[in-house]
Amino acid sequence: MANRFYTIMIIPETASKMKQFHIPSWVVRAALVVMPVLLLIGITLMLDYRFVANQVFENRELQAENRRLRQNVQLYKNRMESLESSVQRIENFSGRLKMITNLMDRDNLSQHLELPIPNASTNIALDPPKEVTDPAMSAEEKQASDTAKQNIDQQFESMSTQSLVLEQNLHDLYELLSDQKSFLNALPTKKPAEGYFTSGFGVRVSPVGEGEKMHEGLDIANLVGTPIHAPAQGTVIFAGRKSGYGNIVILDHGYGLETWYGHTSKILVKVGQLVHRGQTFALIGNSGRSTGSHVHYEVRVHGIPVDPLSYILEN
Secondary structure, eight states: OSSSSEEEOOOEEEEEEEEEEEHHHHHHHHHHOOOOHHHHHHHHHHHHHHHHHHHHHHHHHHHHHHHHHHHHHHHHHHHHHHHHHHHHHHHHHHHHHHHHHHHOOOOHHHOOOOSOOOGGGGGOSSSOOOOOOOTTOHHHHHHHHHOOOOOOHHHHHHHHHHHHHHHHHHHHHHHHHHHHHHHHHHHHSSOSSSEEEEOSSEEETTTTTTTTEEEEEEEEEETOEEEEEEEEEEEEEEEEEEEEEHHHHHHHEETTTEEEEEEEEOOOOTTTEEOOOOEEEEEEOOOOOSSEEEEEEEEEETTTOGGGGGTTOOO
């Protein structure tokens, strides 16, 4: 007959009463079955705890990363708004320039440009962040995030188009203003020499006894050796003697404008030399058919003499 009890005896070292414990056999058999199960459950719970702990840590990291991404999106949005404001101010300034220079706008400029409109994502210096999904983010939050991203992409594309159009407009303005500056530099607006106007442009009695004759320039009288200054930037195309003019210098200013300086006593430049506005290039004299020391100053437009006083802005 199988034992119905297991006895556990405890015998102390000193002379004291021995203790006995009787354990039913079914308890021992049950313990042998239950203990491996409990051990397996404990190991499973420990592994599951470690997995859950890792998931919680990763979720916290994802939440922190998403917070940083949302902050970066807001930062990009603020910078985009600031950049749009700056572009708007530049466009307004460009519009004012076009108004004062009579420069017409180009229609559908972006359609005629050979260069493709740049992609916004390729123009960002930083690498685009990887998309991270926050498990705690709701569907509404995810939709709002996607909408914000689409709006930023659209703003980048719009700004890229505006920047190309603005760049072309400013380039046109630069070319126009550069040409106008060059034209203004070519206008003989300065008086070529100090002195008195002794004879103006028009028909007059010839001082050498030839009756009435067209005087094609302006006479400015002063002492021999008085400097003659260039009234505008130009290139020397003649420097020497010419019949009636004596020693003469001819400057080509471009745009069909030439200025002549006759009766000089000394020429300080050579043919082909560039002369800047205000530069001394000759001295007043009395050479050629002249009745006194002065400079005979002519302005010619496409070879036709015109009144020099119509160009001189000085009193």
